Amino acid sequence: MITSTLEAEPLITLVGPPNSGKTTLFNYLSGKNYKTVNYPGATVEYSISKLQKKYNFEASILDSPGIISLIPNSPDEELSIDSLYSHPRFGIPDLIVVTIDASQLSRHLLLAKQLIDAKFNVVLVLTMTDILNRKGFDISLPDLTNELNCNVVKVDGRTGKGIDELIKVIEKNILNGRLKPRQNPIRQNGNIHFDKLIGYYKEIENIEDKVIFKSNKDANPSDLETANKKLNILNNPQARNNIGIDQTTLKVDKILLHKAWGLVLFFFIMSITFTSIFWLAQPLMELVDSAFGYLAYEATVLLGNNWFGNFIANGVISGTGAVLVFVPQIIILFLILGLLEDTGYLARGAMLIDRPLSKIGLNGRSFVPMLSGFACAIPAIMATRTIPNKRERLLTIFIIPLLSCSARLPVYALFLAFLFPMSKAWIAGLVLAGIYIFSTISATLIASLVNKFNNKIIKEVDNSSFILELPSYRIPKLKVVATNTYHSSMAYVKRAGSVILLLSIVIWFLTYFPDYNPQVNSSSMSQEQAEQLIGSERLSHSFAADLGKFIQPVMSPLGLDWRVGVSLIPTFAAREVFVSSLALIFKVTGDKSTLQTSIIREMRQATIAGTGKKLFTTATIIGLIIYFIFSLQCISTLAISRKETGSWRIPLIQLFVFTAAGYILSFVAVNGLRLIGIN
Amino acid sequence: MRTAAELKYGEKGIINDIDGSHPSSRRILEVGFTPGQEIQLINMSAFRDPIAFSVRGTIIAIRKDEASCIKVL
Ligand SMILES: Nc1nc2c(ncn2[C@@H]2O[C@H](COP(=O)(O)OP(=O)(O)OP(=O)(O)O)[C@@H](O)[C@H]2O)c(=O)[nH]1
Ligand SMILES: [Mg+2]
Numbered sequence A: 001m002i003t004s005t006l007e008a009e010p011l012i013t014l015v016g017p018p019n020s021g022k023t024t025l026f027n028y029l030s031g032k033n034y035k036t037v038n039y040p041g042a043t044v045e046y047s048i049s050k051l052q053k054k055y056n057f058e059a060s061i062l063d064s065p066g067i068i069s070l071i072p073n074s075p076d077e078e079l080s081i082d083s084l085y086s087h088p089r090f091g092i093p094d095l096i097v098v099t100i101d102a103s104q105l106s107r108h109l110l111l112a113k114q115l116i117d118a119k120f121n122v123v124l125v126l127t128m129t130d131i132l133n134r135k136g137f138d139i140s141l142p143d144l145t146n147e148l149n150c151n152v153v154k155v156d157g158r159t160g161k162g163i164d165e166l167i168k169v170i171e172k173n174i175l176n177g178r179l180k181p182r183q184n185p186i187r188q189n190g191n192i193h194f195d196k197l198i199g200y201y202k203e204i205e206n207i208e209d210k211v212i213f214k215s216n217k218d219a220n221p222s223d224l225e226t227a228n229k230k231l232n233i234l235n236n237p238q239a240r241n242n243i244g245i246d247q248t249t250l251k252v253d254k255i256l257l258h259k260a261w262g263l264v265l266f267f268f269i270m271s272i273t274f275t276s277i278f279w280l281a282q283p284l285m286e287l288v289d290s291a292f293g294y295l296a297y298e299a300t301v302l303l304g305n306n307w308f309g310n311f312i313a314n315g316v317i318s319g320t321g322a323v324l325v326f327v328p329q330i331i332i333l334f335l336i337l338g339l340l341e342d343t344g345y346l347a348r349g350a351m352l353i354d355r356p357l358s359k360i361g362l363n364g365r366s367f368v369p370m371l372s373g374f375a376c377a378i379p380a381i382m383a384t385r386t387i388p389n390k391r392e393r394l395l396t397i398f399i400i401p402l403l404s405c406s407a408r409l410p411v412y413a414l415f416l417a418f419l420f421p422m423s424k425a426w427i428a429g430l431v432l433a434g435i436y437i438f439s440t441i442s443a444t445l446i447a448s449l450v451n452k453f454n455n456k457i458i459k460e461v462d463n464s465s466f467i468l469e470l471p472s473y474r475i476p477k478l479k480v481v482a483t484n485t486y487h488s489s490m491a492y493v494k495r496a497g498s499v500i501l502l503l504s505i506v507i508w509f510l511t512y513f514p515d516y517n518p519q520v521n522s523s524s525m526s527q528e529q530a531e532q533l534i535g536s537e538r539l540s541h542s543f544a545a546d547l548g549k550f551i552q553p554v555m556s557p558l559g560l561d562w563r564v565g566v567s568l569i570p571t572f573a574a575r576e577v578f579v580s581s582l583a584l585i586f587k588v589t590g591d592k593s594t595l596q597t598s599i600i601r602e603m604r605q606a607t608i609a610g611t612g613k614k615l616f617t618t619a620t621i622i623g624l625i626i627y628f629i630f631s632l633q634c635i636s637t638l639a640i641s642r643k644e645t646g647s648w649r650i651p652l653i654q655l656f657v658f659t660a661a662g663y664i665l666s667f668v669a670v671n672g673l674r675l676i677g678i679n
Numbered sequence B: 001m002r003t004a005a006e007l008k009y010g011e012k013g014i015i016n017d018i019d020g021s022h023p024s025s026r027r028i029l030e031v032g033f034t035p036g037q038e039i040q041l042i043n044m045s046a047f048r049d050p051i052a053f054s055v056r057g058t059i060i061a062i063r064k065d066e067a068s069c070i071k072v073l
Helices: A022-031 A075-085 A102-117 A127-135 A141-148 A162-179 A194-211 A221-235 A237-243 A247-256 A261-303 A307-324 A327-343 A343-354 A354-359 A364-373 A377-386 A388-402 A406-419 A422-453 A478-512 A527-540 A541-558 A562-572 A575-585 A595-605 A618-630 A637-643 A649-673 B024-031
Strands: A011-015 A049-052 A059-061 A095-101 A122-127 A137-139 A151-155 A212-214 A465-470 B012-018 B038-044 B052-053 B060-061 B070-072
Touching: A011 A022, A022 A049, A022 A059, A022 A095, A022 A122, A022 A575, A022 A637, A095 A102, A095 A162, A102 A122, A102 A127, A102 A141, A102 B012, A122 A141, A122 A162, A127 A137, A127 A618, A141 A151, A141 A194, A151 A162, A194 A212, A194 B024, A247 A261, A261 A307, A261 A327, A261 A343, A261 A422, A261 A465, A261 A595, A307 A478, A307 A527, A307 A575, A327 A343, A327 A406, A327 A478, A343 A354, A343 A364, A343 A465, A364 A377, A364 A388, A377 A388, A377 A637, A388 A422, A388 A637, A388 A649, A406 A422, A406 A575, A406 A595, A406 A618, A422 A618, A478 A541, A478 A562, A478 A575, A527 A541, A541 A562, A541 A618, A541 A649, A562 A575, A575 A595, A618 A649, B012 B024, B038 B060
Parallel strands: A011 A059, A011 A095, A095 A122, A122 A151
Antiparallel strands: A049 A059, A137 A212, A465 B060, B012 B038, B012 B070, B038 B052, B052 B060
C-alpha cells in the first residue's frame, strides 16, 4: 500500500479561479454532491472529503472558493487565501491542484503562475477543454508542462475523463513532495507592483502562443498536433487573440441584455419562475395530499380511537404529512432555480440590476444571494461573501430574511388554497408571485431606509465595486440540476422526519393531554356535532390551552385566538410547523378526503370562543400572510447571521425589527381591511 | 486619450494604460485588462451602467466608473 510510506494522510487542495470547475472535480473525486453552478462564486466555504476508495490512494481533498489571484482584494478573500496557505482546521496542503479553464487560458494562468512562484507543490488541471475544442483550438500538454515546469492533465469533472491520469500524477507529486524537505510557500505582498502583474501577463501571453494551436477537425489531431501548431504560428502570428467568445452567447446576449428590453425580460423571467412553482406543483401536490389523507384515515380505523391510534394518525401522519404534501412545490422551486443557475443567466441578472441596487446601498452581486434567499436564508447569507464591499455585504445579509424562503411556501400555499378554491388555482399562482414580489419590494425598501437613515445599524464604509465575469450560456445539464434538486428536497424531507416530527409530537402531546373526558349531553345533536363539541371541550382543557392563555392577549388584536398563537410558537424552530400545528389543533383526521381539504374545512368552521365569530376570514388570513412575510422566525437564520456578521448586533436587530414589523403591519392590515368592509 | 467608459456600443479599443489611482485598478488588471489587449464594448445594462467588455475571450462586466480607469487608444 502506498499509504504505508506516508507519515500522515496527505491533503490535496483544489484551487482555481471562479467558475473553473473545482467543485465539479471535487464531487467526482469524492463522490459527494456539492452544488455546482454556472456563476462565478458558487462555492464560498472550504469543504473537505476523502478521495473515493476506488482510487486506491488515501488522501483528503479540500474544495475552496474561487480566487482570481493570490493578492486579496477584500477581507473575505484574504481569509480564503490565508486558509490556502494553512487552513485553521485542515492544515497545510501537501499538493495544490489548480483548475484552469482551458478556453480562458490567458486569464486563468495568472493564478497558476502565482501559485507556482510561491513554491507550492502544484499540479495543473485543464478543464473545459471541450469548449476550447469546439472553438477550433487545442492545447499541447507537453509544451505547457515544459513552460510551467509542473504536471498538467486534461480532465472533465462532469464525465470523469482524465481522472485516472490525474490520480497517477497526484500520487507521484505527493510522494515527490514528501521526499524533499518541506518549505513554506511564500506569501505575496499586498502592495505588489503593477509592473509585476503586467510582467506576469506578458509571460503568460508568451506561453499561450507556444501551447495553443488551431485544431483541424478533419484531420487526426494527435498526429498533426505539432505540425499544425508550427504552421499556425508561422502563418498567423496574430492567431492567439482569436480564441474568441462563444458566438451563441453573443447572440443570446443581444436579446437578453438588450439595451431597452433587457430589464423587461429580466422581470418577466423572474415572474415566470415564481408563478410556475404554484402551477406546476398543483397536480402533483394533490396526489401526495390524498395519499396522506388516506393514510391518516386508515391509521385511525386500524389502531382504533385510543391514545395510540390518535398519536399515530394525528401526531405522526397528519403532523408531518401536512408539511410533506408541499414536497412537490419545494422540488419545483429548486428545479427551476437550478435550471436558471446553470444557464449562466444569473450573472447577467446581477449586471442588469447593479445600478438600481447600488442606489439603495446594495450591489449587483447581492442579486444571487437574494435569489437563493427564496430557497433558504442560510446558504443565501453565506453566499454574500462574494460581495467585496463590507457595507453592501452587511446590508444584503440584513434583508435576506425578508425574502420568502421555501419554509414559508407551505404556509402561503395553505392560505392561498383557503382564499381561492381549487377552480381558481390560477389566481392563487398569480397571488403567490405577488407575495414574492411584495416581499422583494419590502426588502429593498427596508434596505434603502437602513442605508439612508441609519448608520447605527450598518456602520462600515468602503470602496464599492462591481467586476463580474459573464460566463458563456449553456444548456443546463439536467443530471446536475436534478441531483442538486434531489439533495435539497431530501434535506426538506429529512427536516420533516426530524425537527418537524418532533415538534408535531410535542404539539400533539400538548393538545391531547391531560386526556380530559368531557361529559356532553348529546341527545339533541347529530353525532358529528357531538364529536365536534367533545373535541373542542377536550382542547380547551388541554395543556396547550393553558399555554394559550398567555398568548391570547397578543393574538386578539390580529383577530385571532390562542389556537393560532400556539401554532405560531414552534415556527421559530421551523416555519413549516405552522401547517402541522393547525392540522393538529383543528383535528383533521377521520375521513378519506385529502389532508389539505380537511384542514381547510376545519379552518372554515373554526369560530372564536365566546363570540361565535369566524376565526379564519379573508382579513385574518391576509394578516397572517403579512406576518409571515416579515417576521424572522428562524433560529438557524439568526445563528448564521451572527456567524457571518461577527456579532449579535445585526441578528438581534433583525429579530426584533422584523418580527415587530410583521406584527404591526398585520394588525394594520386586518383592521384596515375590516374598516373598508372586508372581513 | 479616451477611457473605456467612453467607448460606444460595439466599439473596439486597445488598452494603453491603467490608472493606478483607482481603488479597483488592481483587480481590473488581474481579471485581464492589461495594456496592449484589444477590448470591445459588447453589452450595456438598461441603465447604461455597468457595461460589459470582451477581453481575452471572455465577457467581463464592470461599472462605468471602473471602466474610466482603463485608458484606450
Ligand atoms: N463544458 C464543461 N463544463 C464544465 C466542465 N467542468 C465544469 N463545468 C461546468 O462549469 C460550471 C462551473 O463549475 P463549478 O464546479 O461550479 O466551478 P467552481 O470552480 O467550483 O466555481 P466557484 O465555486 O464559483 O469558484 C458548472 O456549470 C459545471 O457544470 C468541463 O470540463 N466542461
Ligand atoms: Mg465551487
